Amino acid sequence: MIQFEGVTKTYKSGKREVHALNGIDLTVGTGEIYGVIGFSGAGKSSLIRTVNLLERPSAGTVKIHGRDISALSPKEIRAARKDIGMIFQHFNLLTSKTVFTNIAMPLILSKTPKAEIRTRVTELLEFVGLADQADKYPEQLSGGQKQRIGIARALATNPSVLLCDEATSALDPQTTQSILDLLREVNRKYKITILLITHEMAVIREVCDKVAVLEDGQVIEQGTVFDVFSNPQHATTRRFVRSVMNDELPEKLLKQIRNTDRQQPIYRIQFTGESVAYPLISQLSRRYDLELNVLFGNITELQGIPYGNLIVEFSGNPAEIQRALLEIRNSPVLAEELNSYAS
Amino acid sequence: MLVDREQIIEALWETLYMTGVSFGFSLLIGFPLGILLVVTRKGHLLENEPVFNVLNAVVNVFRSIPFIILLVAIIPLTRLIVGTSIGTTAAIVPLVFYAGPYIARLIENSLLEVDNGVVEAAKAMGATPGQIVFRFLIPEARSSLVLVMTIAIIGLIGASAMAGAVGGGGLGDLAITYGYQRFDTGVMILTVAILVVLVQGVQTGGNVLSKKLRRS
Ligand SMILES: Nc1ncnc2c1ncn2[C@@H]1O[C@H](COP(=O)(O)OP(=O)(O)OP(=O)(O)O)[C@@H](O)[C@H]1O
Numbered sequence: 001m002i003q004f005e006g007v008t009k010t011y012k013s014g015k016r017e018v019h020a021l022n023g024i025d026l027t028v029g030t031g032e033i034y035g036v037i038g039f040s041g042a043g044k045s046s047l048i049r050t051v052n053l054l055e056r057p058s059a060g061t062v063k064i065h066g067r068d069i070s071a072l073s074p075k076e077i078r079a080a081r082k083d084i085g086m087i088f089q090h091f092n093l094l095t096s097k098t099v100f101t102n103i104a105m106p107l108i109l110s111k112t113p114k115a116e117i118r119t120r121v122t123e124l125l126e127f128v129g130l131a132d133q134a135d136k137y138p139e140q141l142s143g144g145q146k147q148r149i150g151i152a153r154a155l156a157t158n159p160s161v162l163l164c165d166e167a168t169s170a171l172d173p174q175t176t177q178s179i180l181d182l183l184r185e186v187n188r189k190y191k192i193t194i195l196l197i198t199h200e201m202a203v204i205r206e207v208c209d210k211v212a213v214l215e216d217g218q219v220i221e222q223g224t225v226f227d228v229f230s231n232p233q234h235a236t237t238r239r240f241v242r243s244v245m246n247d248e249l250p251e252k253l254l255k256q257i258r259n260t261d262r263q264q265p266i267y268r269i270q271f272t273g274e275s276v277a278y279p280l281i282s283q284l285s286r287r288y289d290l291e292l293n294v295l296f297g298n299i300t301e302l303q304g305i306p307y308g309n310l311i312v313e314f315s316g317n318p319a320e321i322q323r324a325l326l327e328i329r330n331s332p333v334l335a336e337e338l339n340s341y342a343s
Numbered sequence: 344m345l346v347d348r349e350q351i352i353e354a355l356w357e358t359l360y361m362t363g364v365s366f367g368f369s370l371l372i373g374f375p376l377g378i379l380l381v382v383t384r385k386g387h388l389l390e391n392e393p394v395f396n397v398l399n400a401v402v403n404v405f406r407s408i409p410f411i412i413l414l415v416a417i418i419p420l421t422r423l424i425v426g427t428s429i430g431t432t433a434a435i436v437p438l439v440f441y442a443g444p445y446i447a448r449l450i451e452n453s454l455l456e457v458d459n460g461v462v463e464a465a466k467a468m469g470a471t472p473g474q475i476v477f478r479f480l481i482p483e484a485r486s487s488l489v490l491v492m493t494i495a496i497i498g499l500i501g502a503s504a505m506a507g508a509v510g511g512g513g514l515g516d517l518a519i520t521y522g523y524q525r526f527d528t529g530v531m532i533l534t535v536a537i538l539v540v541l542v543q544g545v546q547t548g549g550n551v552l553s554k555k556l557r558r559s
Pocket residue numbers: 011012013018019020038039040041042043044045046047199
């Protein structure tokens with residue numbers, strides 16, 4: 001478990017002060033994959049680096065498994081770091097060492113017996129799918145393979161926490177996917193708590209259980225990925241969600257609608273989980289004297305839960321529309337008027 | 344020519360001796376000094392402003408004294424250390440004072456070139472400052488270290504020839520006493536040729552080794 005309590009970080013460069021973190025309260029539960037997203041400069045790196053004290057908080061505490069790590073002595077900090085693996089955007093591997101030695105490095109530092117190192121590294125190479133690359137040098141490998149070395153190295157000392165600082169930002173989408181799959185496996189197989197930071201919402205959707213949105217050094221929204229994606233509260237969060245959910249009315253269609261004289265209400269109807277199977281549209285059109293014009297629709301999966309979106313234009317008698325809406329409110333689906341939202 | 348084959352071989356040997364021994368001692372001083380210049384600087388492993396400022400100033404002072412002046416300026420010190428101020432061994436003292444701080448700077452630059460991400464990764468895996476220097480920084484910089492050491496050795500070959508001016512022996516001595524003072528152009532050309540070959544050899548060797556280290 002990682003607990004941030006009132007964490008602030010202020011950088012001083014000369015007379016200028018940069019407030020990178022302004023009072024962060026966040027709890028990452030044991031075994032979770034927790035994602036922190038934010039635009040460039042939001043403070044993501046500063047935040048994740050306070051966990052292993054690569055950056056010391058200016059105020060507040062970071063507790064790992066209940067222990068305040070900034071209160072530790074340098075020696076204790078080094079010991080604590082062996083329980084916190086970290087992977088980096090640019091991998092940060094030793095170019096002068098083979099893949100094997102790179103992965104073995106944390107064990108060499110703790111003076112682990114040679115035979116034990118060999119067993120552990122072989123096992124890790126197997127796990128990350130690089131068993132046949134042990135004697136190569138990082139430069140001979142692709143970005144994705146380098147990150148696999150990074151992951152194997154981070155796991156060498158059997159940490160309980162893994163920190164990922166933009167671990168997929170230097171990779172193409174396909175490679176990103178395979179690294180995210182690997183992270184999920186790390187989480188499942190070794191029961192490792194993962195804290196990752198990213199500026200890509202797709203990464204959050206793909207692997208995270210929970211998400212926090214960071215802006216100007218503050219958490220502006222947090223919750224389960226499902227809740228945040230299906231019902232984003234803050235404008236910044238909406239922007240992030242929109243970047244991957246594609247549940248907005250196409251711009252062209254929107255203009256077309258606005259340009260006509262039709263003053264028909266447009267509603268976004270959200271189906272989540274079981275309500276996906278709810279036959280709303282057919283029921284409404286059967287029971288009421290209405291034209292239901294579906295302008296846009298899609299269905300995706302969030303954390304294994306189906307999630308659907310329909311944008312529907314209601315045309316007909318206003319009283320009839322009101323009755324239909326009432327029925328929607330009483331059904332398991334969510335509806336919100338879009339005319340105000342979209343304009 | 345006014346010199347025979349034996350004198351030339353002797354002079355070459357003296358040059359190699361001066362360069363080799365002074366390189367060894369310079370490394371002994373320059374290496375730790377270079378590392379200290381890196382780790383005590385702001386934001387680094389063992390940040391320590393006073394120590395950094397003092398070391399930095401000392402290195403700068405020695406680096407700004409032209410060798411020919413250093414050579415005569417520290418004669419009393421040389422006499423104190425080796426008992427005499429003339430001869431090949433005596434020349435080694437100013438050579439070390441010249442090359443030690445120079446090597447410190449070169450090593451400092453080499454180590455600073457190492458990607459800071461490597462240091463971060465090392466810290467994140469719980470490495471001690473000593474481990475970071477010797478297991479991360481130095482191995483990562485080794486190819487560049489070989490190149491800068493090549494530069495240092497070549498610098499020392501040149502400086503050792505100057506030491507000949509104060510009776511230090513070596514190829515420089517030969518060139519000055521015979522080639523210059525007695526107008527023996529043959530000796531002049533020969534010593535210059537030997538120095539050129541020597542420098543070329545060191546440079547080529549350094550390049551090959553550095554390249555090899557980079558590849559693997
Ligand atoms: N070492 C430092 N010294 C001074 N200012 C810093 C330092 N590190 C970060 N900052 C500043 O703190 C703020 C937050 O930086 P941080 O790197 O945490 O953001 P980020 O969300 O990781 O951004 P990015 O996506 O660009 O990596 C920025 O304004 C940045 O310029």
